[in-house]
């Protein structure tokens with residue numbers, strides 16, 4: 344199926360140049376980029392072709408494959424499909440794991456107290472909205488509205504944003520796909536990608552993502568890097584693909600070219 348997706352010639356040329364670099368970092372958003380969207384985040388998985396290509400790339404010399412997600416590190420590790428030693432960035436850049444077991448606590452007791460206080464203020468509103476639910480993360484939580492009637496979802500998003508601002512003016516608030524996220528820390532995926540670049544010292548980085556928060560990572564790419572927007576939304580990325588199936592095709596092409604170098 345993914346073999347039939349045609350990729351733009353300019354993207355193919357960029358992938359071929361990237362594949363020939365000695366040390367590369369392939370850093371990928373998860374939901375909406377590798378994994379099609381589903382109602383239950385715990386059931387999201389990368390498309391098999393994408394996972395196979397990532398696992399193949401990991402075996403090649405000078406090649407680091409990392410996931411960079413808004414999910415908590417624990418959630419990303421659970422659904423990501425990569426081995427335990429794969430680098431992961433969770434919580435939109437806040438939680439960083441370079442290798443198995445080296446993740447440091449991302450929050451302290453004061454952060455946890457702020458999260459608890461905020462959650463207790465917002466929880467009754469969420470509980471009163473059919474289909475809405477809260478996903479907990481180390482530095483905050485996400486209010487999911489995917490299964491909520493659209494008008495009610497919009498009203499809930501407005502209400503929880505206003506209540507949260509009133510409760511804690513220093514919060515970071517992010518809008519995602521059918522989700523509003525609150526964090527007591529303000530890291531971004533750009534911070535996460537910078538940390539990966541500093542640790543693995545690649546000659547070039549490829550980053551792909553579909554959502555607004557992925558723009559922070561795309562914005563810190565450098566000359567010679569490859570940025571790919573997944574989907575139709577506005578982006579600073581130089582390249583674009585339609586969705587996860589086309590992204591799987593990108594990874595297959597890259598794995599094939601790099602293994603031939």
Ligand SMILES: O=P(O)(O)OC[C@H]1O[C@H](O[C@H]2O[C@H](CO)[C@@H](O)[C@H](O)[C@H]2O)[C@H](O)[C@@H](O)[C@@H]1O
Pocket residue numbers: 372373374375376379380381382383384387411412413414415478485487489519520521522524554
């Ligand atoms: O940065 P990402 O890897 O793209 O993660 C962003 C958020 O993804 C998850 O929520 C989204 O995907 C769910 C599964 O497809 C979907 O049900 C939900 O509507 C989407 O918003 C995840 O649950 C969040 O924690 C991530 O921040």
